[in-house]
Amino acid sequence: MSNLSSNNSQLQLDYELLSPAAVHVSSQQIIQAVDLSNQISNVSRKWQTYINGLALFAFEEWLQERADTLTIKREKCTVLQPALANAIPVVANLQVGEFKVCLIPTGSLYDSEISLSQLVVDLPEYVPHFYVLVEVLEEQASAIISGFISYQELMEKQIRANLQPEVDWTYQLPLDWFDCDANNLLLNLRCLEPNSISLPAIPHNRAQISVTMQSNLIALLPQLQSPECELWEILTWEQGTAVFTNPELLHWIYSCQQQTPNSGLKTNLKDLFKLCTQPALNVGRWLWDELDELAQEFSWKLLPSFTPAIAMRSPTEEFQAIINQLQHRGLEIPVQARGAYQDLLLAGIPLRLYAMTWHLLSESDPHLWTLLLVLGTTSQNTLPSHLKLRVSDQTSVLLEQGINQEQGDSYLFTRVVGNWDEKFLVSVSLIDSVEINLPPFTFYPGRVL
Template sequence: MMTLNLLNTGGKRMLSEFETIPIEAIALSPEIMQQAIALSQNATNQWQTYLDAIAYLTICEWLHERSPNLDFAIDSEDITNHQANLHYLEVNGFTLYVLGTTPISGDMVEIPADILQPQNPISENNHNLSNTFIVIVEIYEEIEQALILGFSRHLQLVKHLADRMVDLKRDRLDDTYQLPLSLFTNEPERLLLYLQNLEPIKTLPIATITELPPVNITELILNTGLWLQEQLDEIAQNLAWHLLPTNYEPRYVPVMRSSGLRSPTQELEQIFSEVEQLNVKVPSSARAAYQDFQLGDRHLRLYATVWADGNYSTNLEANPEWSLLLVLGCQAIGEIPYGVRMQVRDQQKVLIDRQLDRKSQDLYLYACVTGDRTETFSVSISLPSGVMLTLPAFAFHPNPL
């Protein structure tokens, strides 16, 4: 029987004893490792097929665990019979092209040349370029870990290839292109949001697809400007955000660390009283919403409160400043986990980075940012285990988008 030589890494870099991997890494189960070995037995390039098989199976397991409601199917019989395509995965009308790689030491990643050509192999599988994401999974085979390194729209990479064909380095032996990692989004939680909330573009002939303007997936935002009009946009509704009543009156009510569920409206009154002690004055015109969600084994709650200066409603051409107060807590009193972290970014950098210290008696993490109408703010929440959730960016537009 032919066996896979796991020492044959194709000249790729191995993990040294002095290196560490990110906490976001995914442990590879024995089943995945065994399936990957079996799937690569008859391959011409055993090592790359082995990496691709691990990456494919890892993404399948990750999608099932993180978002079991996503519409995708794996034919276990085809996988057992080694007939599965170890790159393409159909999810909610989108196509994921999954590529496995060994640990990357620089800021470039190798992509097979054939997948960057619109006519091959995408069109042969009748895939719409606009609905295809390329997902890079870094495999730490020797310690049985995998890391979702990043993802990118296929059209973005093809455009980059066309614009810089002269400058791109192509390995004629491996038939690959080296592309900058900066083209890939390194927050896999965003991929989940896109798969859950974006609508696939209707399949069109390849000739017409190339003439369509690219779809900007970064436009998946929460429009808080509508909150001031007692409205939620479709994205907020799909993500189960809830507007809170406007007739609240901040008042101080001591909260004890005991178990039990609590009313979001009553809790918000307590929160506003506490933030006043932090020199944050929430005006009566502010509007708040909250979202309950599960992160790992924790049931958390995020409050978002928005307000703007006075001229936004009377002068829509103006560019008012708007403020966003974010408060992270838990759905039951006293269960917010130590080490939970909340980061707030604008389009360029991290603005606020809060983490709950084990010695802290706080029940919440707070963050408050202010910007003009052109600015958006994204929020990432993570646990010490490495599980992370990145929300769609918060934006402020008084009119529906």
């Protein structure tokens, strides 16, 4: 009996090697898959990311050979984004023409069931038009497109079978639910209208859901610092939904698992939730002498273009003098830079926060911007001794600057640089319980007409 089983396995292997449907994976693509996997710490997820990479490259080759008129867009593909690849065990958000495709990498299809992540079935952010089985034959450096099922068909079969998710956030799907003729997938991708497969809408209250779960998540998320932890082991599905639909939270978890835990974790998490859930102030509009509605709501006031220093002491004149000092210290500020200020009241102390922004010109990355912050008082007095200025981004507390009591500082200065998709949260505090959090700063320089 064992010999018969061995012979059957060898026949299956021979078929896979000889099958005209097999797609070869090049050595360069294998290296790329290794590079993707090297960004993941957990051993099993590292291997899964490697297999997912091979599945993606093989599927692209398969499409190129059979339907080169179909456009493949991989920019949002989960396996190419480390924070998502670290958490999602399939290849989601791949765009083929007007369709979203999810690749389900498998080994040789000996079993009668396929394990599919609940994330790509029940979360609209990841739901595709088509789920595609990809047999990855890693040792043979090849893969076979083995079958597919549309989202609509999956929903119909799930309802009829009353299929429920497992405790590890997976569905066990019968293999015979899938159409094993890959040519039918090509036909659908070429001829079907995308709106013929209705996808679920993304709820508009995602941020609100995160806010309601904030205290619970702040308590639970630190447990996920270990690369060995899985989200389903720590979080309920509702809590997991809040995390998986918030890229910043997923990125925070990924970053924590890649580095040594730090003492500022709790503060970082609180700032992260504010960055994720609060509307952001667009300082890019300042370059066009415009304040967005949020800046107007919080009483920011635009400063005029900078000219040589004149007599003191209006806010414009004061900031001009501050900028002159910074330029003398070597800080280069282009003439295109624009600034604004806001008066704050912290524990009865009148403060003034100046902010200045400009687009950084860089050959390596054209989408860089900088935010210069200057914190002082409106009364020209020295700053309180316990005053602190903190700046956070989506991954960590970037800096927390205090007063040098020996120098009797009149201002706190700081400057941060980010990409156009990065936001910065600025907080001013005396002690932990007395703090002002400003709306996040973001930068989209396109003019609103």
